[in-house]
Amino acid sequence: MTTEYDPYLFLAVFLGIALVFPLAPLGLARLWAVLYSNNKPGPIKNATYECGLESKGDARVQFRSDYYLYGIVFLIFDVEALFLLPFAVAFTGLPMGAIVAMLVFLLLLVEGLVWAWKKGVLSWT
Amino acid sequence: MSWIEHLSPTQQFVLFSTLKVLCVIVVLLPTIAYSVMAERRVSAAIQDRVGPNRVGPFGLLQPLADGLKFILKEDFTPAHVRKVFFWIAPAVAMVPAFMTMAVIPFGSTLGAQKMVIADLNVGILYTFGIVSLGVYGIILAGYASNSKYPFLGAIRSTAQMISYEIAMGLSVIPVFLCVGDLNLGQVISYQSNHGWLVLYAPVSFVIFLVAAFAETNRLPFDLPECETELVAGYHTEYSSMKFALFFLGEYANMIAASAMMVTLFFGGWTLPFFGLDQPATGILGGFLHIGIFMGKMLMFMLLFIWVRWMLPRFRYDQLMDLGWRRFVPLGLVNIVATAIFLWMRA
Numbered sequence A: 001m002t003t004e005y006d007p008y009l010f011l012a013v014f015l016g017i018a019l020v021f022p023l024a025p026l027g028l029a030r031l032w033a034v035l036y037s038n039n040k041p042g043p044i045k046n047a048t049y050e051c052g053l054e055s056k057g058d059a060r061v062q063f064r065s066d067y068y069l070y071g072i073v074f075l076i077f078d079v080e081a082l083f084l085l086p087f088a089v090a091f092t093g094l095p096m097g098a099i100v101a102m103l104v105f106l107l108l109l110v111e112g113l114v115w116a117w118k119k120g121v122l123s124w125t
Numbered sequence B: 001m002s003w004i005e006h007l008s009p010t011q012q013f014v015l016f017s018t019l020k021v022l023c024v025i026v027v028l029l030p031t032i033a034y035s036v037m038a039e040r041r042v043s044a045a046i047q048d049r050v051g052p053n054r055v056g057p058f059g060l061l062q063p064l065a066d067g068l069k070f071i072l073k074e075d076f077t078p079a080h081v082r083k084v085f086f087w088i089a090p091a092v093a094m095v096p097a098f099m100t101m102a103v104i105p106f107g108s109t110l111g112a113q114k115m116v117i118a119d120l121n122v123g124i125l126y127t128f129g130i131v132s133l134g135v136y137g138i139i140l141a142g143y144a145s146n147s148k149y150p151f152l153g154a155i156r157s158t159a160q161m162i163s164y165e166i167a168m169g170l171s172v173i174p175v176f177l178c179v180g181d182l183n184l185g186q187v188i189s190y191q192s193n194h195g196w197l198v199l200y201a202p203v204s205f206v207i208f209l210v211a212a213f214a215e216t217n218r219l220p221f222d223l224p225e226c227e228t229e230l231v232a233g234y235h236t237e238y239s240s241m242k243f244a245l246f247f248l249g250e251y252a253n254m255i256a257a258s259a260m261m262v263t264l265f266f267g268g269w270t271l272p273f274f275g276l277d278q279p280a281t282g283i284l285g286g287f288l289h290i291g292i293f294m295g296k297m298l299m300f301m302l303l304f305i306w307v308r309w310m311l312p313r314f315r316y317d318q319l320m321d322l323g324w325r326r327f328v329p330l331g332l333v334n335i336v337a338t339a340i341f342l343w344m345r346a
Helices: A007-035 A066-093 A096-119 B002-006 B008-046 B060-072 B083-101 B125-143 B147-181 B184-194 B202-215 B239-264 B283-308 B317-346
Strands: none
Touching: A007 A066, A007 B008, A007 B060, A007 B239, A066 A096, A066 B125, A066 B147, A066 B317, B008 B060, B008 B283, B060 B239, B083 B125, B083 B239, B125 B147, B125 B184, B125 B202, B125 B239, B125 B317, B147 B184, B147 B202, B147 B239, B147 B317, B184 B202, B184 B239, B202 B239, B202 B317, B239 B283
């Protein structure tokens, strides 16, 4: 009874059940729709939702390039956070040199942040 | 319990894993349903209204009635959408919220079983990995709807969620500087020996709390579904059960965020008195610990609901400014300050 199991197996079982949870109601709703209340589409009902106005043009509208810039900065800093976690775990036993090395790494990233800030990437105008 | 010994290891594994997972789901589903109910009642109380009180005693059967209504509503798929993505988006939005719960220790022990679904030694890394997946449901919904409001809502939401993920990721690092282990069970045992981590890393807690609001798209950061500009954001074109899944997914995310905050900063299932900070020996103690965890989690849920009806919405530039130009530098300073403090003490 006290046998240790691979925790990732539990995770797999949980994923299975977590998948059932959204799929079952979707299936149930679909079943009800097929059996008792078929779709009654119409031109108005099928129209794109736009606050009562007729929809103009394609839905693929142009959007600000600022979103891309945030995406790129995100990539750098997300990886940074990942590198910081192992550092945090090993912290108590680290020698002075390793801590200084980590602070230098941190400083380089702060420099990146300052650069992006100066470039105006982080200000939404 | 002798019949358990006769089962083969594989059968035992299947039995215990299924039991544990089923218990979690059985507790989780009503919690989600009733947090919706609580939201409606609390908002009614704040706005001096009555709120839903007709279905059953004190309106307690309202979640059931809502669920039934969602199933019976016309399951409509507009003609202009990309059907496959339109259908899988609600499921993709829902599953990560559930998967986050898997590593959270919601109690000490019950019998010989640890009360955590998967006791991973990289707990927090797993959590951040799964939380990042939450973005996909939203961006898929916005893309598949093939309509302007959902598209803009999805893009906004993505930018917001990835920005605050950075703040969240940086905010937890001081916690692990103190603890020295990524396993969430170890985080709790550290707290039972040394006191709650909110006392050691208050700045981390503040950043994490605000980032949790932004990650779950709750007011004051509900820009992705801000009614005055984008109708309902990424789920404008959704109706019936598919909409319900997005809606419930938001509450599941809130519960997961509350559970994370309780685990990381507020001692998880421990209480610092009556000897409740050590793993339970009996069945009763085990249930008591689960109760304590649930109690703390519900306090955070109430905070989420309360804040929603108290604060106005941020503007988008204010939101990004707060995330990138306030919280990211603050998080970095916090890491360095905590590291220097711990190093000086050692």
